[in-house]
Amino acid sequence: MLALQSYLTLAAIVFAIGVMGIIINRKNIIILLMCIELLLLAVNFNFIAFSYFNQDITGQIFVFFILTVAAAEAAIGLAILVVLYRNKDSIDVQELQTLRE
Amino acid sequence: MYELSLIALITPLASGLLAGLIGSKINKSFTHWITTLGIFISFSISCWILVEVFLNPSLFLNQNIYEWMSIAGFNFKAGILIDHLTVSMMAVVTFISLMVHIYSIGYMHDDPGYHRFFCYISLFTFAMLLLVMSNNLLQLFFGWEGVGLMSYLLIGFWYKKESAIQANFKAFIVNRVGDMGLLLGIAVIFSIIGSLDYETIFNSSTELVKAKISITNGYSVSAITLACLLLFFGAMGKSAQMPLHVWLPDSMEGPTPISALIHAATMVTAGVYMVARMSPLFELSSVALSVVLIVGATTALCAGLLGIVMCDIKRIIAYSTISQLGYMMVAAGVSAYSASVFHLMTHAFFKSLLFLAAGSVIIALHHEQDIRKMGGLKQYMPITYLAALIGSLSLIGFPGFAGFFSKDALIEAVAHSSTVGSEFAYYCVLIGVFVTALYTFRFLFMVFHGQSRFKGREKIKESSWVILIPLILLSIPSILIAWPTFGVLVFGDFFSDSIRQISSYELFGFEYQSPLSFLIHSFSGPVIYLSVIGIFAAWVGYIKKPELPYKISNQFTTIHRVLVNKFYFDHFYENVIAKNTAKLGSVFWKFGDIKIIDDFLVNGTAIRIQKLSTITKRMQTGYIYHYALMMVIGLSLLLAWVIIKS
Numbered sequence: 001m002l003a004l005q006s007y008l009t010l011a012a013i014v015f016a017i018g019v020m021g022i023i024i025n026r027k028n029i030i031i032l033l034m035c036i037e038l039l040l041l042a043v044n045f046n047f048i049a050f051s052y053f054n055q056d057i058t059g060q061i062f063v064f065f066i067l068t069v070a071a072a073e074a075a076i077g078l079a080i081l082v083v084l085y086r087n088k089d090s091i092d093v094q095e096l097q098t099l100r101e
Numbered sequence: 102m103y104e105l106s107l108i109a110l111i112t113p114l115a116s117g118l119l120a121g122l123i124g125s126k127i128n129k130s131f132t133h134w135i136t137t138l139g140i141f142i143s144f145s146i147s148c149w150i151l152v153e154v155f156l157n158p159s160l161f162l163n164q165n166i167y168e169w170m171s172i173a174g175f176n177f178k179a180g181i182l183i184d185h186l187t188v189s190m191m192a193v194v195t196f197i198s199l200m201v202h203i204y205s206i207g208y209m210h211d212d213p214g215y216h217r218f219f220c221y222i223s224l225f226t227f228a229m230l231l232l233v234m235s236n237n238l239l240q241l242f243f244g245w246e247g248v249g250l251m252s253y254l255l256i257g258f259w260y261k262k263e264s265a266i267q268a269n270f271k272a273f274i275v276n277r278v279g280d281m282g283l284l285l286g287i288a289v290i291f292s293i294i295g296s297l298d299y300e301t302i303f304n305s306s307t308e309l310v311k312a313k314i315s316i317t318n319g320y321s322v323s324a325i326t327l328a329c330l331l332l333f334f335g336a337m338g339k340s341a342q343m344p345l346h347v348w349l350p351d352s353m354e355g356p357t358p359i360s361a362l363i364h365a366a367t368m369v370t371a372g373v374y375m376v377a378r379m380s381p382l383f384e385l386s387s388v389a390l391s392v393v394l395i396v397g398a399t400t401a402l403c404a405g406l407l408g409i410v411m412c413d414i415k416r417i418i419a420y421s422t423i424s425q426l427g428y429m430m431v432a433a434g435v436s437a438y439s440a441s442v443f444h445l446m447t448h449a450f451f452k453s454l455l456f457l458a459a460g461s462v463i464i465a466l467h468h469e470q471d472i473r474k475m476g477g478l479k480q481y482m483p484i485t486y487l488a489a490l491i492g493s494l495s496l497i498g499f500p501g502f503a504g505f506f507s508k509d510a511l512i513e514a515v516a517h518s519s520t521v522g523s524e525f526a527y528y529c530v531l532i533g534v535f536v537t538a539l540y541t542f543r544f545l546f547m548v549f550h551g552q553s554r555f556k557g558r559e560k561i562k563e564s565s566w567v568i569l570i571p572l573i574l575l576s577i578p579s580i581l582i583a584w585p586t587f588g589v590l591v592f593g594d595f596f597s598d599s600i601r602q603i604s605s606y607e608l609f610g611f612e613y614q615s616p617l618s619f620l621i622h623s624f625s626g627p628v629i630y631l632s633v634i635g636i637f638a639a640w641v642g643y644i645k646k647p648e649l650p651y652k653i654s655n656q657f658t659t660i661h662r663v664l665v666n667k668f669y670f671d672h673f674y675e676n677v678i679a680k681n682t683a684k685l686g687s688v689f690w691k692f693g694d695i696k697i698i699d700d701f702l703v704n705g706t707a708i709r710i711q712k713l714s715t716i717t718k719r720m721q722t723g724y725i726y727h728y729a730l731m732m733v734i735g736l737s738l739l740l741a742w743v744i745i746k747s
Binding site for chain 1: 722726729730733
C-alpha cells in the first residue's frame, strides 16, 4: 500500500506539467486544452487520495462532477477552436495576439 | 413700530421688483405709480416714526428679524435698529427718493429704459434703507454693497454710451478698493469681539482697545486704531474722499436724477453715516480721528479748487459734493458727529435741489452740459433759476439758510478742537468756504446770468410741472429745515442714544441759545465774510469782467494745468497703477497660467502619462502564456505570503 505522500507527489507533478505546458507551449491551442485537462486531473488525484485515506465518499463524488464539467469544457473549448480556425486559418498560439489591442 | 419699520423697508423692494418684472408688460404709468407709491408709503412711515420719536425721545427698537446663519457658535442675524440717527436718515433718504421719483417721471419720460430706471431707483432706496436700519455690521455691509451695485447699474444706465460704461466700471473698481478696507475693518472687529452686533461691539469696545494686532515681527498696532482706519478707508471709497474720489465726477455720466439721489444725497453719505454710527469706536482712537480730520480737510479744499475750473455743469456740482463730504468728515474728525450728520442732512436737501435744477437746465437745452454754452437762462426759466439760487445760497452758507447753520456749526467745532491736525483743517475749511462761494456763483452766473451763448433761443422754455414740483418741495427744507431742528440735533442730545457725544459747550466753545443767537454770533467769525468775498470774486470774474478769468489762467498756466488735469490723479491711476497692474497680470498670465498651469500641470500631466504608458504597454504582449505565467507567479507569491505569515 502506497503512502498518501506518493499520490500527492504524483498529483503535484501532473499539475506542474500542466502549468508548464501552458506557459512553455508556443505551438498549438489543442495542447493548451490538454494541459488544462491535466490540471483538472491533478486536482482529481488529490480528491481521490484524500477521500480514500480519510474514508470519506464526498471527495469521490466531487471527482465525478469535475470529470463531467471537464468534458463539457473540452467540448466547448474544441468548438471555440473550430470557430477560431475558420476565422483565422490557424490555431497557432503565437498568432493569437489580439488581447494586446 | 417693528412691523411699521419692516413695511417701510420692504415696500421699496416690492414696488421696485413689481416695476422691473411686470412694469414693461403693462405701461409707463403703472411703473411710476407703483414705485412712487411704494416710496411714499415708506416716507410716510418714516415721518410718522420721526414724529413719534420727537414726542417720545426714549423710543428705541433693536430687534433681530431672523437668523441668517449660525456657524461654530457665531450667529449672523438680520435685524432692525430704530434710534434717532436711523430715523433721521430714513426720513431724509425716503424724502429725497420720493422727490427724485416724481422728478424722474418728467425727466425720463421719453427714455426707452423707463421701467428699468424706476426699478433700479426703488431697489436703490431699499438697499439704502437696509444700510441705515441695520443693527449689525454684516447687514450694513450688505446694504453698502447693494447701493454700490445700484450705483453701478445706474451710472451705466445708458449702456450704449462708451463713456458711461467706462465710468461705471471705474466707480465699481474704485469702490471695491474701499470696500476691501471696510471688510477688513469688520474682520478685525469680528476677530476680537466675536460678534457683529453694534450693541455687543460698543459694549465690549474696551477689548478692542486692549488687543494688539501684530503686522510684522515685533511691530504691532492697537486693534482699535487698525479697525477704525480700515473702516474709514471703506468710507473714503464710498464717500469719495481723496485719493479715492476719482469715480464720483465720472459717475455724472448717469441720468441727472441719479446724480441727485445717489451721488449727492444718499449713497455717498453712507461713509459719513458709518463713521457716525461707529463713533463710539472712533472716539477711542485719536490716530484714526486725526486721519479722518486731515483726509476730510484735504478733500474739502482740493475738490473745491477743482470745482472752479470745471466746465461741465454736473461735474462742478459733483466736485462740490466731494468737497462737502470732506466737510462732513472734518466734523467727524473733531468728534462733532452731530454736526457732521446735520450737515449730511442739509446737504442732502440743497445738493439734490442743485442737481435737479441742473437737470432741468440740461433737459431744456437738449442735453447740453457745457456751461460755456449757456448763460442768461434766468429769463427763460425763472423757477429753475430760483431753485438753483436757493440751493447755491444754502451751499455757500448764506446766513439763515440750512447750509449756513450746519457748515458754521462744524467750522466752530473745528476752531475749538484740539485734535492733532485741527489747525490745518481749520485753514482748509476756511479757504474752502471762499472757494465754495466762488465756484458756486461762477456756476450760477455762467448758467443763468450774462449773455446767452446757446443756439435756438426761442425754443427754450421752463420745464414741466412734474419737474418743478420736486424743485419747489426741496427748496423749502433747503431754506428752513435748520430753524426748528438745529438746536435739538446739533446742540441738544437728540443723537446721544446712537452717537457718542461730547457736551456741546466743550465741542463748540460757547453756550447755544437759539438759531437767531447763533446767527448773530457767527457775524463775529470770518466764515460769512469769506463767502461774501467769494461771491464778489465770482461777480467780478464772470459778470463784470468776463475776460479776467482768462487773463488769470494765462498768467498762472502751471496751476491752471494742474487743476484742469484734476491734480493728475486720473493720470497717476491710469499710467502707474492700472498699467503696472496690467503688466503684473500679464506676467501672471504668461508665466503662471500658461507656463505653470497649462504647460506643466494640465498638458504636462497628459504628456507624462502618455510617455509612461508607451513604456508600460510593452508589457502587454497579448500572448496567453505570458498572462498565464503572470497569474502563476502572482498566485505563488500570494501563497508564499500566506504561508510565511501563518
